[in-house]
Amino acid sequence: HTSHRFLGTVYVPEVNWTLMVACLLITAGFRETQQIGNAYGVAVVLVMVVTTFLLAMVMILIWHSNLYLAFSFLAVFGSLELLYFSSVLFKVMSGGWVPLAIGSVLMAVMYFWHYGSCERHKFELQNKVSLGWILQLGPSLGMVRLPGIGLFYTELAHGVPSIFSHFLTHFPAVHSILTFVCVKYLPVSTVAKEERFLLRRIGPKQFRMYRCVVRYGYKDLHKKDDHFDELLIRALAAFIRYESLMESVDEQSEETVTSNGSLESCGAAPPLQAQVDGHTITGSEICLTASSVSSIQRQTPRSLREEEDECAFLIKCKEDGIVHIMGSTVMRARQGSGFFKRHAINSGYSFLRKLCRDTSVIYHVPHESLLHVGMVYNI
Structure with a gap:
C-alpha cells in the first residue's frame, strides 16, 4: 500500500x-x-x-x-x-480474443474466491457454538485444563467457532486460559497500538475464556519482532484490572447519594470501550455520580484479592507456554450439490486456497508453538 x-x-x-x-x-x-x-x-x-x-x-x-x-x-x-x-x-x-481470454480467467479467479469465501463464512456463522452449550459443560468446561494459554484463531468476531467444539470432541483437554483471537483489517492506514486490542470475557470467570479482536490498518505489517504475544498478555492483564475496578464500582454505587441528598440507582448498561494502561478494552458501563467516581480508586479487599490472584495466574500460564491453535479446514460441496457448486468449491476454490500462504506464515507464528486442527466443511 x-x-x-x-x-x-x-x-x-x-x-x-x-x-x-x-x-x-x-x-x-x-x-x-x-x-x-x-x-x-x-x-x-x-x-x-x-x-x-x-x-x-x-x-x-x-x-x-x-x-x-x-x-x-x-x-x-x-x-x-x-x-x-x-x-x-x-x-x-x-x-482481439487475447484480452477477452485474460479478462475471463481473472473474472473466474475472483468469482471463485469470492463465492468460496462467502460460503465458508456462512458455514461458520451457521455452525458457531452457542454460549448455552459452553455453560452446560460445567465450571472447568467438563474436561482437563492444561497449563498454559491457548490462542484459538478465528474469523468470527462474535460467537465461538465450530472448530472449538470439534477440538473438544477429539481432544477433551484445553489450556487453563483460552482466548479466541480474531484479526480484522480496517479501512484506515494504521491503527495505534493502544487501540489494537478489544477484549471481552466469555462466560463466568472460572471459565477463563476471552475474546480478543485484533485490529490492523492496511499499512500495518505483521513482523516477527512485534512481540504480539507480549502485547496480548499485557492487554489481558489490563482488562482484568479494569473489570475488577468496574465490579468494585458496581458494589459501591448501587445507591449513590448525590449532592442534593437524593438517591440515584445505577443499573446495568450496554458494553463500552475504555482505555486502561494504554489498551482499549471493553467492560460494563456504570452510571456514576461525582462521589462514586472518586470511589473507583478504593477497591474492596475481595475484588483486589481476586484481581491479584487472576493476574498472578495469568503470569504463571504465560510462563508455562502459549500455544497458537489454528484451523486447517478443507471445504467440500455436500452430496446433491449442483454441477457449478461442486466444481467451484471442490476444484476452483480449493486450488486457490492451496496457492495462498498459510495463516501461520502471515502472522509469523513460531512452528514450535503451533497446533493445527483439521476439519472438513461440507458446504
Whole structure:
C-alpha cells in the first residue's frame, strides 16, 4: 500500500513481472503489429465500457446523484461506447480474443474466491457454538485444563467457532486460559497500538475464556519482532484490572447519594470501550455520580484479592507456554450439490486456497508453538 488516504492504491512487484512476461509472450506469439493492435483496441474499448457502468453506479450509490442524471449519463456515454465495442468485435478472431481470454480467467479467479469465501463464512456463522452449550459443560468446561494459554484463531468476531467444539470432541483437554483471537483489517492506514486490542470475557470467570479482536490498518505489517504475544498478555492483564475496578464500582454505587441528598440507582448498561494502561478494552458501563467516581480508586479487599490472584495466574500460564491453535479446514460441496457448486468449491476454490500462504506464515507464528486442527466443511 502506497497511500495513507486511499485503500486501493497498492504496488505489487510480482504483478509488474507478470505483465512483462505476458507482453513478451504476446509479442513473440503474434509477430505482427496488426494483431497486437487489434488486441489493444479491444482492451481499451472494453475498459471504457466498464468504467462508464462503474461510474454510473458510483453516482447512484456513493455520490447520491439524481437518478435521472445518472441514467442520462449512462445512456449517452454507454451507447456510444457500446457502439465502439460492437465495431471492434469484428477483430476478435484476429488477435482481439487475447484480452477477452485474460479478462475471463481473472473474472473466474475472483468469482471463485469470492463465492468460496462467502460460503465458508456462512458455514461458520451457521455452525458457531452457542454460549448455552459452553455453560452446560460445567465450571472447568467438563474436561482437563492444561497449563498454559491457548490462542484459538478465528474469523468470527462474535460467537465461538465450530472448530472449538470439534477440538473438544477429539481432544477433551484445553489450556487453563483460552482466548479466541480474531484479526480484522480496517479501512484506515494504521491503527495505534493502544487501540489494537478489544477484549471481552466469555462466560463466568472460572471459565477463563476471552475474546480478543485484533485490529490492523492496511499499512500495518505483521513482523516477527512485534512481540504480539507480549502485547496480548499485557492487554489481558489490563482488562482484568479494569473489570475488577468496574465490579468494585458496581458494589459501591448501587445507591449513590448525590449532592442534593437524593438517591440515584445505577443499573446495568450496554458494553463500552475504555482505555486502561494504554489498551482499549471493553467492560460494563456504570452510571456514576461525582462521589462514586472518586470511589473507583478504593477497591474492596475481595475484588483486589481476586484481581491479584487472576493476574498472578495469568503470569504463571504465560510462563508455562502459549500455544497458537489454528484451523486447517478443507471445504467440500455436500452430496446433491449442483454441477457449478461442486466444481467451484471442490476444484476452483480449493486450488486457490492451496496457492495462498498459510495463516501461520502471515502472522509469523513460531512452528514450535503451533497446533493445527483439521476439519472438513461440507458446504
